[in-house]
Amino acid sequence: MVSTGNAISDGQPLPRVAILGPFGTYSHEAADRYFGPTARYNEKLEIKDVFHALASSSADFGVVPQENTIFGSVVDTYDALRAMGRGYIVGEITLRIDHCLVARTGVRLDEIHTVLSHEQVRNYVDAIALISNQALGQCRLFIAKHLPTATTERTTSTAGAARALLDRPHGHAAICSRVCTTLFQGLEVLREAIQADSNNYTRFYVLARGPDVKLPMNRPRPSESHRTGVIRIIIRQTAANTSSSTGIQDALAMLNTSISRIDRRPLAGVPFDFVYLVEVQDEQQGQHRSVPEWKQYIETKVEEVLKAGFSVDLIGAW
Numbered sequence: 001m002v003s004t005g006n007a008i009s010d011g012q013p014l015p016r017v018a019i020l021g022p023f024g025t026y027s028h029e030a031a032d033r034y035f036g037p038t039a040r041y042n043e044k045l046e047i048k049d050v051f052h053a054l055a056s057s058s059a060d061f062g063v064v065p066q067e068n069t070i071f072g073s074v075v076d077t078y079d080a081l082r083a084m085g086r087g088y089i090v091g092e093i094t095l096r097i098d099h100c101l102v103a104r105t106g107v108r109l110d111e112i113h114t115v116l117s118h119e120q121v122r123n124y125v126d127a128i129a130l131i132s133n134q135a136l137g138q139c140r141l142f143i144a145k146h147l148p149t150a151t152t153e154r155t156t157s158t159a160g161a162a163r164a165l166l167d168r169p170h171g172h173a174a175i176c177s178r179v180c181t182t183l184f185q186g187l188e189v190l191r192e193a194i195q196a197d198s199n200n201y202t203r204f205y206v207l208a209r210g211p212d213v214k215l216p217m218n219r220p221r222p223s224e225s226h227r228t229g230v231i232r233i234i235i236r237q238t239a240a241n242t243s244s245s246t247g248i249q250d251a252l253a254m255l256n257t258s259i260s261r262i263d264r265r266p267l268a269g270v271p272f273d274f275v276y277l278v279e280v281q282d283e284q285q286g287q288h289r290s291v292p293e294w295k296q297y298i299e300t301k302v303e304e305v306l307k308a309g310f311s312v313d314l315i316g317a318w
C-alpha cells in the first residue's frame with residue numbers, strides 16, 4: 001500500500017513532493033518510502049514537470065527515476081538534469097520493481113490485443129528481446145507466449161496506463177505495479193512478476209528545490225559508509241580549455257575523486273558539445289565524513305576545476 005500524503009504533522013508545514021503521476025507509479029512508491037505519509041504528493045504528467053515544479057518553487061522536493069538495473073539510465077531524467085537550474089540532489093532510494101499485467105475485472109488473457117505501459121517499460125520489453133539469447137526473461141516469454149499478436153502503446157507512466165484502462169474497451173491491459181489495482185477501482189492483476197529478471201531494481205534521485213532546503217526528520221538516514229555527489233561538466237569542443245577532445249579527462253583528473261558513474265548527454269543546439277553528469281563517492285577510509293563535511297570537500301574540488309576554466313557545478317551531495 002502507498003500513502004497519498006497529507007497526514008497531519010505536528011503543526012509543521014508538510015513538505016510538497018513532486019512525482020511522476022498519477023498515484024500508483026513506482027516514483028510515487030519510492031517517494032512514499034522516503035517521505036512517508038507526512039508529505040503532500042504532487043502528481044506530474046512527465047518527469048520534466050517534476051523539475052519545473054522545483055524551479056518554480058511549487059514543490060519543495062521531487063523524486064525521479066535515475067537508473068533501472070535492466071534498461072539502464074532514465075534519459076528523461078538526465079535530459080532534465082543537464083539543464084537543471086535551482087534543483088539539487090539530496091538523496092537516493094532504490095526500489096524493487098515487480099511488473100504486473102493488469103486489466104479490467106473480468107477481461108481474460110486471451111482477449112488482450114493491446115498492452116499499455118510507460119515507455120521505459122515498453123522499451124524494456126523490447127530490450128529483453130535483444131538480451132534474451134542468454135536467458136529468456138519472463139516478460140518476453142510471457143508476451144511472446146500469451147500475447148504474441150498484441151501491440152504496445154505508450155503512456156506517460158505505468159499508473160497512467162492503469163488509469164487509461166478505465167476508459168478503454170475490453171482487450172486492453174497495462175504493465176504496472178500491483179498497487180494500481182488498489183488505487184483504481186475495477187482493475188485486477190492477471191499475471192504478476194512478468195519482468196524478465198526477478199532482480200529488477202530502479203534507483204531514484206531525491207531532489208530539493210535548492211541545496212539548503214532542510215530534509216524532513218523522518219526520512220531514511222543517509223548511508224554512513226559512502227557519501228555521493230553529482231557534478232555537471234560541460235565540455236565544448238571549441239572552448240580554449242578543451243583544444244583536444246580529452247577535455248573531460250583533464251577535468252576528471254583535476255577532481256581527483258573516486259568516480260562511480262559517468263553519463264553524457266548532448267548539449268542542445270551545439271553539435272558535439274556535451275554535458276557530463278559525473279557521480280563521485282567519498283573514498284576516505286575508516287573515519288567517514290558527515291554530509292556537510294563531504295559537501296564542503298567536494299565543493300572545494302569543484303572550485304579548483306572551475307578555476308582551471310571548465311564549466312562545472314555541483315548539482316547534488318548526500
Ligand SMILES: O=C(O)C(=O)C[C@]1(C(=O)O)C=C[C@@H](O)C=C1
Nearest residue numbers: 025026027065118120157158202
Ligand atoms: O511509470 C512509472 O511508474 C515510473 O515511476 C517511471 C519508471 C521509469 O521511468 O523508470 C520508474 C520505475 C520503473 O523502472 C518504470 C518506470
